[in-house]
Amino acid sequence: MSVVSEVSLDGKKLTITVKGRFDFGSHQAFRDAYERFYKVPEVYVVDLKDTTYMDSSALGMLLLLRDHAGGDNAEVQVINSNSDVRKILAISNFDKLFDLS
Amino acid sequence: MSSLAPVLEPLTILIAEDSAADLLLLSTIIRRQGHQVLTATNGAQAVELFTRERPQLVLMDALMPVMDGFEAARRIKQLAGEALVPIIFLTSLRESEALAQCLDAGGDDFLPKPYNQLILAAKINAMDRLRRLQATVLQQRDQIARHHDYLLHEQRAAKAVFDKVAHSGCINAAPNIRYLQSPYALFNGDLLLAAYTPSGDMHVLLGDFTGHGLPAAVGAMPLAEVFYGMTAKGYGLAQTLREMNAKLKRILPVDMFCCATLLCLSAQRRVVEVWNGGMPEGYVHEVATGKRTPLVSRHLPLGVLSAQAFDDGTEVWPMALGDRVFLLSDGVLDTADANDQLFGAERLQQVFAANREPDRLFEDIERALAAFRGQARDDVSMVEITLQAGQPLRAAEPVYADSGQSCPLDWSVSFEFRAQTLKSYNPLPYLLQLLLEIHGLRGQSGALYSVMAELYSNALEHGVLELDSRLKRDAQGFADYYRQRNERLGQLNSGYVRVHVQVVPTATGGKMTLRIEDRGPGFDVEQVLARPMDVDRLSGRGLSLVRQLSSDVRWSDGGRSVCVEFCWGALA
Numbered sequence: 001m002s003v004v005s006e007v008s009l010d011g012k013k014l015t016i017t018v019k020g021r022f023d024f025g026s027h028q029a030f031r032d033a034y035e036r037f038y039k040v041p042e043v044y045v046v047d048l049k050d051t052t053y054m055d056s057s058a059l060g061m062l063l064l065l066r067d068h069a070g071g072d073n074a075e076v077q078v079i080n081s082n083s084d085v086r087k088i089l090a091i092s093n094f095d096k097l098f099d100l101s
Numbered sequence: 102m103s104s105l106a107p108v109l110e111p112l113t114i115l116i117a118e119d120s121a122a123d124l125l126l127l128s129t130i131i132r133r134q135g136h137q138v139l140t141a142t143n144g145a146q147a148v149e150l151f152t153r154e155r156p157q158l159v160l161m162d163a164l165m166p167v168m169d170g171f172e173a174a175r176r177i178k179q180l181a182g183e184a185l186v187p188i189i190f191l192t193s194l195r196e197s198e199a200l201a202q203c204l205d206a207g208g209d210d211f212l213p214k215p216y217n218q219l220i221l222a223a224k225i226n227a228m229d230r231l232r233r234l235q236a237t238v239l240q241q242r243d244q245i246a247r248h249h250d251y252l253l254h255e256q257r258a259a260k261a262v263f264d265k266v267a268h269s270g271c272i273n274a275a276p277n278i279r280y281l282q283s284p285y286a287l288f289n290g291d292l293l294l295a296a297y298t299p300s301g302d303m304h305v306l307l308g309d310f311t312g313h314g315l316p317a318a319v320g321a322m323p324l325a326e327v328f329y330g331m332t333a334k335g336y337g338l339a340q341t342l343r344e345m346n347a348k349l350k351r352i353l354p355v356d357m358f359c360c361a362t363l364l365c366l367s368a369q370r371r372v373v374e375v376w377n378g379g380m381p382e383g384y385v386h387e388v389a390t391g392k393r394t395p396l397v398s399r400h401l402p403l404g405v406l407s408a409q410a411f412d413d414g415t416e417v418w419p420m421a422l423g424d425r426v427f428l429l430s431d432g433v434l435d436t437a438d439a440n441d442q443l444f445g446a447e448r449l450q451q452v453f454a455a456n457r458e459p460d461r462l463f464e465d466i467e468r469a470l471a472a473f474r475g476q477a478r479d480d481v482s483m484v485e486i487t488l489q490a491g492q493p494l495r496a497a498e499p500v501y502a503d504s505g506q507s508c509p510l511d512w513s514v515s516f517e518f519r520a521q522t523l524k525s526y527n528p529l530p531y532l533l534q535l536l537l538e539i540h541g542l543r544g545q546s547g548a549l550y551s552v553m554a555e556l557y558s559n560a561l562e563h564g565v566l567e568l569d570s571r572l573k574r575d576a577q578g579f580a581d582y583y584r585q586r587n588e589r590l591g592q593l594n595s596g597y598v599r600v601h602v603q604v605v606p607t608a609t610g611g612k613m614t615l616r617i618e619d620r621g622p623g624f625d626v627e628q629v630l631a632r633p634m635d636v637d638r639l640s641g642r643g644l645s646l647v648r649q650l651s652s653d654v655r656w657s658d659g660g661r662s663v664c665v666e667f668c669w670g671a672l673a
Contacts, residue, residue: 024312052441053441055435056309056311056312056360056431057311057312057356059311059358060311060312060355060356060357060358061356063355063356063358063405064355064356067355072407072410084443090398091360091379091380091381091398091431092360092378092379092398092401092402093378093379093398093399093400093401094401096401097401097405
């Protein structure tokens, strides 16, 4: 598991990439990824292209990020998820809260 | 002396040495290094002194009369038990075999004669460090063991409290429920609840909290309370779900929620009503055809959305007697093999397809999981409920504590529920609570609730919404019926349902008259009542049920008004 975060040049977009298992073990790293930026980006992107597995505590972490980013006004995209991860997001109907393009 | 390593803490050191000159020399050196000294001149004396004084470190001559150093070392190590009492052998022996023997006997180090003061002090300090390390390790081990015991004790206590709440329902008593859950499933966040409504329908909840351990278990308690409280009072799934969601949203941290499937099985109406938020697909199994209808997750889990955004929309499926509903937790599908491959829904479908004996389905699934992984997970929950006729109508719960002296016996009340109210509010639990103020009616609360529920939904669905119950003749029409019901209810902006209650005392007890009116097109009472009751038909059960359960039923105003009576005798 590793979590990498990167801000776009204009500072408006924060991309968080999670590699390997996205579960409770990533909790602190995932929070650090968005909490250590004092500037609030307009868009958050969670890139799951190298995420192999995701459990319900990872869903909880996405909710934390959404809350941090402004709750119902937040713009959080969850992108590049593989089919297993997509299934987990679909069962929980997270498409109602996140942009799962 | 300044060149010697500093002494951390004075120790009590036992010196066993048969040569008086050596003993004197060594004692002097050790005392000068700041330690206390005990002396023995043979092994037996050393063991005896050790037993009495418990020194922290031993300097032991190998060859002594009475009992040699090797034997004394063995005994002292035994007496010391788990604590490390370092033994340094003092020896003029030179052969490696003899030196090895010192360590084999339990010695921790050796010091060749003649003594080098510097080396001696350094060895004593090094051994003291090891001794402290061992003491710390033991202390921490005991602390962990104590914490562990404490945690287990806490879990047992919490589970005992929780079982009182969670199993106050019918999960273990109902003959038509089978379930499989690890005894400590609660601490995996899995929750299974079942209870009867006043009219004998069964509500079942299978939930799965995020996370593990106590945090997952804590949320289960309020959820169970809401489930049992509202089910017993006759609330439907929608209101119960709204209350559970609002409660969890209020008390849980943002990253915690509860995936859940909530069911209402009605043997009377031969239907199952389902809400699934975040749980894997369960199934309605039509036994006659073998068809399995998936109960798909359509919603976010409980505790995520605000009350305004929450969607309580349910789906309704027809069921025949003997049909089964199967629910499972994600522990089943997420069981992973050695290569991190998940068991998944397709393998589950294969187990379904291969299953020959419906009663052995759980065993088949467990076997398949075991074959897949070789080891069972402890967070696998499964439940199967069979639709059975003749669920008894329940007397009201909770039990009332008052004496019956203050029971109201001569009153009447009228309500008119208009469009905005009919859309989202279910007045039945409120009416039931009101009527159960009458003690004589409490024994019949199940029948009373069933009759009220039937008459109210007839007035709403046929009177106000003008739905035709003949639509429900097959499964497709059945789904259409409930789709239309939701659509029309959503668009409703006129119409009403009136409820009049009149209670009068009689010579033998009392009588309650309940009149329900709507402003719909009415129906041909004679003709509908004359229709034969057909067991396979999905409609038309309501009216015959009402006639069975109340003392008198009369329609008037072309079917737009219906009146039922309930009588009771004097209370003993």
